[in-house]
Amino acid sequence: MKQYGFYFDSERCTGCKTCELACKDYKDLGTEVNFRRIYEYAGGNWVQDNEGCFRQDVFAYYMSISCNHCEDPACTKVCPTGAMHKNADGFVVVNEETCIGCRYCHMACPYDAPQYDAQKGHMTKCDGCYSRVKEGQKPICVEACPLRALDFAPIEELRAKYGEQASIAPLPPAEFTKPNLVVKPNKHARPSGDTTGFLANPREV
Amino acid sequence: MNGLHEWPLVIFTVLAQSAVGAWLIFTVILCRQGDEPRAYWNKVLFVPLLLLGAGFIASALHLGTPLRALNSLNRVGSSMLSNEIATGALFFGLAGVYWLWGLFGKMSRGLGKIWLILTALVGLAFMYMMNQVYHIATVPTWNTPLISWQFYLTVVIGGSALACGLLANFGDYQPRYTAVLYVLGTFLAAIIVIYQGFGLSQIHSSAQQAVALVPDFAVNQVIRLCLLAAAGMVLLKSKQPLLLSIAVILALFAEMIGRELFYSLHMTVGMA
Ligand code: SF4
Ligand code: SF4
Numbered sequence: 001m002k003q004y005g006f007y008f009d010s011e012r013c014t015g016c017k018t019c020e021l022a023c024k025d026y027k028d029l030g031t032e033v034n035f036r037r038i039y040e041y042a043g044g045n046w047v048q049d050n051e052g053c054f055r056q057d058v059f060a061y062y063m064s065i066s067c068n069h070c071e072d073p074a075c076t077k078v079c080p081t082g083a084m085h086k087n088a089d090g091f092v093v094v095n096e097e098t099c100i101g102c103r104y105c106h107m108a109c110p111y112d113a114p115q116y117d118a119q120k121g122h123m124t125k126c127d128g129c130y131s132r133v134k135e136g137q138k139p140i141c142v143e144a145c146p147l148r149a150l151d152f153a154p155i156e157e158l159r160a161k162y163g164e165q166a167s168i169a170p171l172p173p174a175e176f177t178k179p180n181l182v183v184k185p186n187k188h189a190r191p192s193g194d195t196t197g198f199l200a201n202p203r204e205v
Numbered sequence: 206m207n208g209l210h211e212w213p214l215v216i217f218t219v220l221a222q223s224a225v226g227a228w229l230i231f232t233v234i235l236c237r238q239g240d241e242p243r244a245y246w247n248k249v250l251f252v253p254l255l256l257l258g259a260g261f262i263a264s265a266l267h268l269g270t271p272l273r274a275l276n277s278l279n280r281v282g283s284s285m286l287s288n289e290i291a292t293g294a295l296f297f298g299l300a301g302v303y304w305l306w307g308l309f310g311k312m313s314r315g316l317g318k319i320w321l322i323l324t325a326l327v328g329l330a331f332m333y334m335m336n337q338v339y340h341i342a343t344v345p346t347w348n349t350p351l352i353s354w355q356f357y358l359t360v361v362i363g364g365s366a367l368a369c370g371l372l373a374n375f376g377d378y379q380p381r382y383t384a385v386l387y388v389l390g391t392f393l394a395a396i397i398v399i400y401q402g403f404g405l406s407q408i409h410s411s412a413q414q415a416v417a418l419v420p421d422f423a424v425n426q427v428i429r430l431c432l433l434a435a436a437g438m439v440l441l442k443s444k445q446p447l448l449l450s451i452a453v454i455l456a457l458f459a460e461m462i463g464r465e466l467f468y469s470l471h472m473t474v475g476m477a
């Protein structure tokens with residue numbers, strides 16, 4: 001299989017969280033674990049123009065992020081058991097039979113994708129709906145999105161169609177893990193590391 | 206403080222570092238002066254082993270599935286965490302054998318020396334691995350030389366505090382340098398705190414400011430340094446076993462405050 005990746009259109013996403021909930025339903029997740037999370041990045045201020053008028057330039061946009069099944073995953077590098085691994089088809093998955101729940105992968109992933117399930121005592125994470133994709137279907141989150149802001153396809157195709165951008169705040173710069181992710185920026189999009197805005201919904205993610 | 210949820214790791218790292226530090230000091234003394242009187246050394250050497258054992262138990266508590274703990278050795282060579290556990294277990298084994306040997310049998314001086322030095326080298330490797338575990342490229346607050354300093358200084362401070370306390374009533378065996386090491390370690394630790402305090406304001410992602418993670422950084426470090434100073438005064442002056450034990454506990458506790466701040470500082474270059 002070719003390397004798959006996610007496409008996310010930040011112009012379309014309204015932050016409705018249908019993808020997150022569809023995933024939760026399909027993967028039967030409790031309230032503490034989210035395989036897909038919606039980050040709200042917001043900022044802006046009053047600025048004075050030449051005439052002395054104050055105008056606001058506030059902005060807010062959303063990023064729906066799961067695991068990016070990275071080319072250079074931070075999570076697999078550190079895992080002591082090999083439970084977190086990139087499989088032959090390029091999906092980064094956790095072998096729940098081997099994982100000891102040390103949470104080291106969670107410390108390393110800059111996308112907060114591996115999440116510890118206290119009930120199960122080990123790591124859990126988006127598997128890219130591996131079994132669905134193998135059968136030629138799209139992941140649940142992609143199909144659920146009412147705005148058609150998500151897609152999942154061979155990353156080559158996505159990059160040919162939409163470009164290479166994946167370093168939009170609050171995401172980390174793409175050099176760190178080389179995510180298989182393409183983001184369509186919106187008109188307010190700021191680059192990774194930007195500090196003009198802030199994470200507006202820290203308790204939701 | 207959000208670093209408190211990592212208390213098993215706080216206990217594990219500080220106890221293991223202090224145990225290894227003390228073992229290194231004992232190694233130098235034993236290699237130079239031999240292990241007479243044996244009965245006393247048997248007691249002294251048991252303490253770092255005990256602390257290390259307690260540390261390992263604490264570290265297992267941090268796992269979600271402790272029954273599978275052995276899986277953590279699957280990636281020795283590639284994962285720093287595997288390396289840490291492997292070298293730590295090896296150190297524990299070698300040190301334990303040396304202690305049992307002293308307890309039950311008579312080992313030749315030469316072999317004993319070689320064994321001690323080998324154990325000490327494995328201990329150093331263990332300390333290196335423990336420090337490397339936290340050098341994760343995506344964690345900007347940890348991936349700095351200051352963190353290595355902090356970790357190695359706990360080896361010096363905790364180790365010399367233990368050695369001072371255990372050897373205080375042991376005639377000529379207490380070398381002057383254990384006290385000097387303690388003072389030097391604490392002094393350097395204070396310097397690191399100053400650099401770290403300033404450095405933190407430079408570290409941020411779009412979602413997180415490093416300084417916001419440790420709002421009580423200054424007051425906690427002040428408490429830590431005061432405790433280290435107070436413990437130091439007792440360790441340098443007193444011969445009272447009870448006072449000495451309290452001083453050692455205070456010194457280790459002070460290092461745990463520092464380690465707690467360290468775990469609180471976890472953030473990544475992204476949203477986590
Ligand atoms: S997004 Fe995180 S968990 Fe997923 S592959 Fe990349 S580093 Fe690993
Ligand atoms: S929690 Fe599990 S998957 Fe993550 S690093 Fe530890 S053993 Fe590996």
Ligand code: SF4
Nearest residue numbers: 023066126129139141
């Ligand atoms: S690909 Fe599947 S597991 Fe991953 S976020 Fe989407 S629905 Fe959840």
